[in-house]
Amino acid sequence: MKRLRLERWSGQLFTARSTPARIRPCCLRQQQAALPPRIRFSSSAAVLHDDLIMEDGEELDEESSTSNTNYPSPPLEAAFNSSKLAALHARLNLSQKVPLQTMARTLVDPSADSNADFNNAALANLGGSIMSYHVSEWLLCTYPRLPMTVLFAAAYAYSGPKTLQLVGKEWGVETAAAPGEEVDPGYLQFSKLKPGQALQSQGGSIRPDRKSYYRRGISSRVVYDDEFGDTVSKQAESDLPLPTEHAYASFVKAVVGSVYLHSGSAAAKTFVTNHILSRYLQIASLFQFKEPVRELSRLCAREGFEYPVARILSETGRRSRHPVFVVGIFSGKDKLGEGAGPSLGEARTRACVHALKAWYLYSPGANVRVPSEMEAAGAKEWEPVHIDIGEVIH
Amino acid sequence: MDARLLRRPVIDLLSGRGQCLTSLNASSPRHQSSYRRTKQHLNIKPDSSFLISNESPKQDHIIFNPPSASPSVLHTPLKFLPKEDKRRQLLAATAEKLNPVPSRLPPPVSRKPKMPHHHLSDADIAEIQRLKRDEPEKWNNMKLSRKFNCSSMFISICLSQCGYDDTVTRKAEKARLDGVMDRWGPRRRMAHEDKLKRMEIALRDE
């Protein structure tokens, strides 16, 4: 493909790249204005090289230039020639403060480029923290009585790798087949797992109690594990091949991190609210009970309510093949919940599950204030949110 | 607004579209096989709360027509609301009017008389354990619970510490039950499996 290069490419870009120490400028704080005008036609590296010879009229050393094209990720200046990247930037409605180089960097996974100056590991770490902070503060303030396990599951549903893969795909990001210098910087670059290849062990977790006879309780998960209750692998950054969902997750996190770095915390919060927290989830469907009847009686005992009694609200066809019983759970004279089932036992179980969910899913309102709102200038005085004493233990 | 509320049922009656009133009793000779017939059939009389009567208020008002559906889990019962919640007062005010506390509660599911709680002394518990230790074959849980007037659950808790090794009994009991299940036919087996599945689903509330 002929490459129409209107700007003059000077040899300095190439000489800078030929330094053996592989020093490339870090893009994190570079501003867009300082860079050459964006005129693009094509982005194939080989043709670029041909044109360089033709336009500059100087003979580049073939051997040296080919030996230098082994960078594992596209160069920084390619970010300005990629229309895909610019379209992605505009599609996410990012501020102009977020430069295209940073955008390009968020798309390079550590498994593609192990150099920490050019991959998104640091950005993803930062963005992941910001995202999980906003998700968890919103969940905790909106549903203050969620059990810890359900809270983990809800956090996973909002910011887990599966969801972030969906988010990344809904942003229109595609994966590159293999990372390399010639790849368009608008593609997500990581080294893919081969079919049938097993996940590499990450070298154990950081938990101090690695022995199998230790009980991995919920409280220890809060302390030692990550925001979803999973163990954190010991090896922080690895350039091993990884599943696609993890690559997408680190990309989305890195975008949040870059928004935070360039536009500030308020913009990052808005971004997380718009793209992550606006997604649809029925939190009521995340519960899996084991012994709801006993749990409800323990709850009533703890809270000082009267002992819950199951009462038949209505029934039909008791002696038929398909009876239906509607059973309500009453504590004293107040109805806590009700459920319908084909047998009295199942109806009672359903009624207890219903009552327990009604307890756990108490919400002070959808627009409850979260602590990060206090960061805004001129925020109202903080009113304490409802804090629950925790789930029922029996 | 008022006029419209009034107009629709009146027009329905006059235009002969009020067949919904009779359709419940009279068996329809035809199936509701067309869109128009279905729509016409579903064109039912509005709830009485929508109708204007002499008691209906003369000013702007809210018509409260609770859904005929099982309540949502997101509607926290009054009892579960925390003390500082603002909805407590509102719900308490409306609950009196809308759901007056019934003078007679519905019948409970299990009519069995409740066992008395916490009436056994340590000596009684030691006696239970001794009986089981001495004559394990004779004293099973049901007999013990009947003798001491307590729940069999309590008996099982007591006996878990009595020192009697019941693994053999358990195994034999399990083998007996498995033998019974092996004799089941396909219909009963399927019904049993379905029941287990339904309980699983009930625990997930799906």
Place this chain on the structure above:
Amino acid sequence: MVVQGIRKATVGQNGVGAFILQCKRLDFHYCDWAGSSKGMNSFLKNSLTKFAALNPQVEITVSPRPRRHPVIRGTYINGREKAICVRNLTKEQVLQKAELLRDANGEKLKKVTKPVKSINESVRGVWSPYHDGGIHV
């Protein structure tokens, strides 16, 4: 552990919170020689700048396709493609086709009978015969 959490993934609702335009890429193919590309070439020369500036979230590529009819090809976020042959169309008609592709969501065309589609739970719940006060026989 009493209550277990079930792991699920949230469902995106485009337009609630953030809106992502579903058309992510428009390829304009033209031919320098053939007369059927006349309107397309005029569009590329005159109107593309404005069109591209108005739609920065769409990646736009212009490439020749010699000895073929001019085509606009849209690539969508759901992975599908739509292509429209714009042979012998005028500049304005080409612009209309480009806007059509930009506004499409990539799904196959289907008849929309209900004006509102929602995945939200019904506010009044699913009707149940046991909660209607019952019919007393």
Place this chain on the structure above:
Amino acid sequence: MRRIPITSRSIGLLRPYTTPTPYLCSICKHQAPAFSTSSLRPSLDTTEKIRRKVWGTDEPPGLEDPYGGLSKFAKKPKPTSPPRQMTAAPQLPPDYVPSSTWDGLESVGEIYEPEYDFGGFLPAELVTDTDEMTAALHRAMVEIFALKEAGLSLLNIPKAVLGLDPTHDVDIVPSADGTQLRFNKDSSLAEVLQALTRDVSLSSVDETAEKGAPTEAEEDVAADRSELDPLHPEGNSPLTDETAVKEQPTESEEDVAADRSEADPLADSEAYMPFEELIASWDPSWLQVSIEDPEIKFAILKRTLQLTGVRVPDSAIRSTRTAQSILSHLVTPPKPRKLIDALEQKEELLTLPNVSVFAKRVTPIHKEKSIGRWKLIEKELESRDLPVTATANNEYPEVCSTSATLPETAGETAFVAEDEILIVVGVGLWLALTAKVVELMLEFVPEELVGPEMGFELEMLR
């Protein structure tokens, strides 16, 4: 209804069988019946037939034409011309000799003559360079404003573009009471005017014609010049020089040579100055000079046309008000031949970040390259000794044992794996099959069907 062919009609049976019928096509047979029962009658016109029928006789009474007289559609007799009178040939003079060449004869029609040759007033070569065009416009404006300043008629614009440009060092400054020329150290009004008038003098006389002696008009101009002298005394010396040289009534060749030789030293100093620097040396406000006056505008446009050969469209003349607008019409780039050339000029399109424009067709290889798969494909193809692209290498790869049997003329490449055997099916057609398949094939193919072309390889296989 289907017609009965004429040969099978009963009437046709009347014909004797012995007469051989010549071949007739079916159409002719139908159109011309071979046997006619109607008698031959004299042809009568329709009116006559009807008249006979009406009257029932063959000689109907009355006029042939019932309306009497001759119809006006009837052919009128041609007026007979009087017979041509024969006249005697004129008497030639006794000394008449027919000429054998055309010398001295009156010429009629288009015959090339040098004096009829139309010499256009436009230069033969159009100016395309932007800077040169700008300089020409500047020169034209300086000259026109100089003429105006001197109070001369604007019709004095010389016809031909001659001589050097004395206007390099003149600035055009818009001022409140009109446009003014500001002469810097290397120029003067007189010099400009002198160059102009010299051009006038040169152009007034035809170049091809002799211009040895100064004509009356030139003397008038010289007198004009002498009047201007007191105004600009510093322009005196070149002026006198000029006239001195010119007034020498020498041979024309010398005059022209002198003219040129005089131009050289002046040109030396300025001609080597690039146009960019020249334009940069001028006060940029000259582009904003108002040329509302139609007379001036016309004169400037005319002079620019002479200098550059580029015509400003009539529709644009009305809307031009400044030098800038004239320039914008003059320096319009040539029409691009390809769309990509047109897009290249659209800076705002190319600077849009979401647009990429390709000059050549985007092939699958480019797509694979952009997602990084091409290097894998290349590696895999090379590891199998396969050509990367169709045109990459046309050499045959290593073929295990059958390489000698490959047809030499085939331009394609055959790829045979190690466990496969090549079978030539026809010229340029071959199959690569595994040995097992070939054995199976041989079981089912009868011996006699294995022809000599095929048997070559099959024998080798056995």
